[in-house]
Amino acid sequence: MKVPHSSLITFALLFIQLTSASGGKILVFPLDGSHWVNMKVLIEELHAKGHDVTVVRASDSWYISEKSPLYTSVTLTSPNGFEQNFETFLSRQLEIRLQGGHTSFWSRFWTRIEMERVVVDQFSQFHKGMSEMVLQMFEDENLMQSLHKAKYDMVLTDPGIGGGAMLARWLQVPLVFNVRWTIQGEAHLLMAPSPLSYIPFTATEFTDKMTFPQRITNVLSYILGMYTLSYITEPHYKPLVKKYFGPDVDYSTFFLDADIWLMRNDFIFEYPRPTMPNIVYMGGFQCKPPKPLPVDLEDFVQSSGDHGVIMMTLGTLVGTLPQHIAEEIAAAFAQLPQKVVWRYMGQKPANLGNNTLIVNWLPQNDLLGHPKTKVFVAHGGTNGVQEAIYHGVPVVGLPLFFDQPDNLSRIKAKGGAVIVDIAVLDRHIFAEALMAALYNSSYRENMQRLSRLHRDQPMKPLDQAVFWIEYVIRHKGARHLQTMSHKMSWFVYNSVDVIAALLTFVLLITFTFISIIRLLGKMIFIRKKVKHE
Amino acid sequence: MKVPHSSLITFALLFIQLTSASGGKILVFPLDGSHWVNMKVLIEELHAKGHDVTVVRASDSWYISEKSPLYTSVTLTSPNGFEQNFETFLSRQLEIRLQGGHTSFWSRFWTRIEMERVVVDQFSQFHKGMSEMVLQMFEDENLMQSLHKAKYDMVLTDPGIGGGAMLARWLQVPLVFNVRWTIQGEAHLLMAPSPLSYIPFTATEFTDKMTFPQRITNVLSYILGMYTLSYITEPHYKPLVKKYFGPDVDYSTFFLDADIWLMRNDFIFEYPRPTMPNIVYMGGFQCKPPKPLPVDLEDFVQSSGDHGVIMMTLGTLVGTLPQHIAEEIAAAFAQLPQKVVWRYMGQKPANLGNNTLIVNWLPQNDLLGHPKTKVFVAHGGTNGVQEAIYHGVPVVGLPLFFDQPDNLSRIKAKGGAVIVDIAVLDRHIFAEALMAALYNSSYRENMQRLSRLHRDQPMKPLDQAVFWIEYVIRHKGARHLQTMSHKMSWFVYNSVDVIAALLTFVLLITFTFISIIRLLGKMIFIRKKVKHE
Incomplete structure (x- = not known):
């Protein structure tokens, strides 16, 4: 058989394409918890595209399993009892959070200070543990040699901690961030000009339109925040940095190494602000069209008729609430003609209405995308908020801690959320918030508008993220997109x-x-x- | 015949898609000259996508014809003799430019000052003429009423002058810029944070790595430039702005109205710098793969053998040079084994080598993309420089005026260009520059690398530009991507x-x-x- 010349060329080109496409060797240094949920979405996609992924994990990891068809793992000995520590941390935070309401200004002020103290303490402990783990990694010469010999094309990391960035600098390979937060709060603050006159500092819950007193608070929060945040992290890493990178190296510089910042954010959710050439916005990259619900859940949802369904979940970290709050919530739900799907792990409230179905787990994305779903009662984690935008569902927010108040304040500012302070929540306040989100059509219209804008992009966020990861592999980095500002002292x-x-x-x-x-x-x-x- | 239900739905959806896709009514307020060449590329694409384009033009326009299959035109009475004025301006500039060489520091300094004075004077004249034209437009009530009644979906303009932006505000329709320069120099300076420590001011020819004296010069140039540039434009428009928009309106604010800035630029060409959510980089959007050359030109090119071809053109504005310079250039070309295609409108130099073909016009894109083309001798206009990057051809630059020195300094800094000062050019200096670009492989390697990086984008620049224009039509603007900074006084x-x-x-x-x-x-x-x- 005679093969035509052009076919041979096509075949050869195809072969070259296939071999070059399958070439990526990616070392992932993730952050555990909900951050891993995000990272895994990227890993699944990279795996599907034929890349070879290795994941660095702690021996007592919550979420990151040792064996997976998606990746090979490298396990580090983790400081003892981290998981338990974190649980204590969460319940202590929730406790303080619930004390905040129905009290005087000063009482609330002190609650806030107390909460800050707990957060700072716990984060400091967290970074202490992490720095010990990273140090152990660097001390393990065999491990480091094997990582070096593996000749990775790049390191992909969540810069909530600096281990991945340090590893990339040590291995001298390109670096990509999957990021929303760094050691200095919201990720832009570290690397993009951030005029404090219209860029609200992390955890202030301000918008981009601030009053004069708010702008003063914003500047003070920034000064305080920068000091606290560096105090939480830098000292723990100092000996490690000194030993492996030299005495004059500053820990914060590792966070400026990234070739590309894949930001879990976009300007549908975030207030418009200055950005940088090497930032790629992939907010909502985990969102996808809904799959059909399990038959019994679909039956329950359909039984709501024209009234539709309210879904409630406070995220994976907080499964239960104090009984009296759960009862107030149940009472508010019971008043409504809607059906309610509530993910709740605690004791079933005695006053639960017939319209309310309590579940241990719910298919969040599929239920949010269901046409009967009218309102999403949520704690305001980034993932949930992005999914609410994607599906265009109004939110009743019960922010608890971390970035949740900030996230919800953004949706509120854009007219898509009602926020209830869980510390003052009772059946009347909660029912009122639900009624507003259900019957004031502006909430749904605003969320639908955000959804349309979010979905109208030249390329899907996940495809965009993968494009830039592969770009970094193809061109052995993207240093040409880094600004010179990274290499300058503050006074220059x-x-x-x-x-x-x-x-x-x-x-x-x-x-x-x-x-x-x-x-x-x-x-x-x-x-x-x-x-x- | 029974039509299946699903087919009907498909048909209905298709119908909706088609009608909504053909809906765009776009009012274009362009800038004449080489800026129109760019704008026309966009208009061709918009026309091909079924949009309805109207172009506002001056009665004595150089390039913008009254009748075109691509658009309907609206003709404004233009101030008299503008074209002739501009020609005097160009030859005066070239004259001063050629006086700059072989002289003392002070002589060069005064030449520069003199040149600045000429530029300022001429630009002031230009803006005076333009403001009169725009005023006439606003005074013509019938015209303005008909523009209002036409219910345009948006205005597309080049903000080299403010007429388009004013028109958009008056008509209350969304606004998109096709932009590289505004009244304050390089377009970013007006709206994105621009630290002068690493962002070279317009016309300094500095890079993003400046010495201490350069940084001082940069800051002084900025202060002087901002003063001069507003002095050139603002006073002419003041009466017009006062009459039609109110006494407290500042002319510069019109330039902040744009929903989207389509920037004729990217970070392969430009130094990385802070950017904004509503800036879309479409640098090189006019570039396309080469078409075959005309037969006689192809024969000439092929006759160069392995030595390849040098192509030279100084752009549409400058067709001729003083005879002695043309002869030095011809002498340098004659020494080389390469073949030369030189676009030159002046008297044929007596010493022209056998290897040099003089032409009145050359297919720039097709010749640049020809595999035999080794070096591009160019004046450094944005279009030519972008095309050199796209095709990966090293540049020998002979910058004359406007943005040309800045453009070439960028390619030089990235290792793709040799720059020759035309004021000191002789056969030896020019031949030396040509030899470097021909035989020092780094120039070609660097341009090829820039070409690879430039072409490796998630979406082609022109498709990106059209996407965002249609986005603005779909969503009736993109104000949600504008930062709050636009609405703040400098002290807030x-x-x-x-x-x-x-x-x-x-x-x-x-x-x-x-x-x-x-x-x-x-x-x-x-x-x-x-x-x-």
């Missing part, structure tokens, strides 16, 4: 030296001018004096 | 009021503290005194 970056030089020059000229005038004046005076004498 | 934006308040507070505290200490001191002193007495 802010032209302090130039301003000082120009001011000195102006002062010198002024001084010389004044001196000459004075001298002339004196000479005239002397001449006059001489004349007079 | 820079938190001057907050800093002042905080400083006052600190001073008050300090003052109070010192007063108390003093008071206490006095009391103790008095008590002691009392004791002693």
